[in-house]
Amino acid sequence: MRVAVEEKVLNENQRLALELRQRFHDHNVFCLNLISAPGSGKTSLLERTLEAMVRDAKVAVLTGDIQTENDARRLAGAGFPVKQITTGGTCHLDAKMITKALADWDLDKIEILFIENVGNLVCPSSYDLGEHAKVVLLSVTEGEDKPLKYPGIFLKSELCVINKTELLPYVPFDLAAARENARKVHPGIDIVETSCTARRGLDEWLAWIYRRQQKAIGAPAL
Amino acid sequence: MHELGIAASILERVQQESAQRNGARAMKVGVRIGELSGVDPEALSFGFEALVKDTPLEGLALEIDYRKRMQRCSKCSREYESSMLFTVCPECGSLETACIAGDELDLMFIELEDPACV
Numbered sequence: 001m002r003v004a005v006e007e008k009v010l011n012e013n014q015r016l017a018l019e020l021r022q023r024f025h026d027h028n029v030f031c032l033n034l035i036s037a038p039g040s041g042k043t044s045l046l047e048r049t050l051e052a053m054v055r056d057a058k059v060a061v062l063t064g065d066i067q068t069e070n071d072a073r074r075l076a077g078a079g080f081p082v083k084q085i086t087t088g089g090t091c092h093l094d095a096k097m098i099t100k101a102l103a104d105w106d107l108d109k110i111e112i113l114f115i116e117n118v119g120n121l122v123c124p125s126s127y128d129l130g131e132h133a134k135v136v137l138l139s140v141t142e143g144e145d146k147p148l149k150y151p152g153i154f155l156k157s158e159l160c161v162i163n164k165t166e167l168l169p170y171v172p173f174d175l176a177a178a179r180e181n182a183r184k185v186h187p188g189i190d191i192v193e194t195s196c197t198a199r200r201g202l203d204e205w206l207a208w209i210y211r212r213q214q215k216a217i218g219a220p221a222l
Numbered sequence: 223m224h225e226l227g228i229a230a231s232i233l234e235r236v237q238q239e240s241a242q243r244n245g246a247r248a249m250k251v252g253v254r255i256g257e258l259s260g261v262d263p264e265a266l267s268f269g270f271e272a273l274v275k276d277t278p279l280e281g282l283a284l285e286i287d288y289r290k291r292m293q294r295c296s297k298c299s300r301e302y303e304s305s306m307l308f309t310v311c312p313e314c315g316s317l318e319t320a321c322i323a324g325d326e327l328d329l330m331f332i333e334l335e336d337p338a339c340v
């Protein structure tokens with residue numbers, strides 16, 4: 001006897017993600033899911049982002065790692081709510097972890113929620129966290145063929161941040177090829193170039209966030 | 223390597239279905255995996271085998287329907303199977319195309335042993 005099922009394998013994650021998306025919508029929370037390989041600069045970009053926010057901005061961060069609270073400590077310096085999610089070995093965040101982490105936060109006090117995923121370009125791409133958009137980071141110390149090697153995450157991301165551009169004079173990274181590769185995989189992807197140490201491109205990144213936030217919060221219900 | 227967790231999700235669903243049908247033994251489960259899903263079929267099969275070994279589910283077969291990326295051209299509306307990396311429309315050469323399939327991670331069916339005739 002064959003029973004037709006036809007549902008998502010990650011049905012439970014999908015259910016929780018939809019619940020989160022509805023809650024974000026109801027409380028006007030704009031949520032971004034930042035994904036990259038380990039060491040591409042997700043935490044540094046968030047440090048610069050939080051610094052650039054005005055003191056009473058309603059911004060919060062959930063940061064995922066397999067172990068340590070180091071990232072949360074780094075990010076807490078800016079004075080905004082930050083919570084570390086330590087997965088204890090799991091290579092990605094899932095919607096259940098986000099639901100749990102948000103349990104004691106008042107969503108009415110959050111307008112922008114950044115989720116920093118575990119450093120990994122494969123597994124996080126399978127788990128919807130209820131975010132409005134995924135953002136993929138790629139740093140110039142990596143290969144410009146990363147989008148071709150990990151097409152799934154570049155396809156699912158709305159924005160590609162090319163980070164550590166201050167190192168371009170010292171590394172053989174072909175910026176034009178990287179941009180072209182990202183667009184080969186995902187023709188509609190937006191691209192910004194940033195340097196967190198030389199503080200370049202951050203205005204463009206912030207402008208993208210605010211534009212996308214407007215689009216999301218003005219959006220009709222699910 | 224999240225395939226083990228995904229294999230576990232599949233098995234949970236199989237056990238649930240079996241329980242709902244008076245413990246009918248599950249023989250086969252079918253999943254659809256797109257090449258953009260981030261799930262490696264071999265790693266999934268490997269994790270699946272490891273999880274069912276020495277359990278009542280041992281012998282349960284996993285059938286994988288692997289799907290290629292599909293694009294639709296925004297200019298001429300042609301729908302086509304695309305290589306992962308070269309998405310240009312074969313009809314009109316447009317670069318403005320959108321991904322319409324290839325990131326599936328779906329449970330398609332569960333095959334259970336037929337109830338014994340009484």
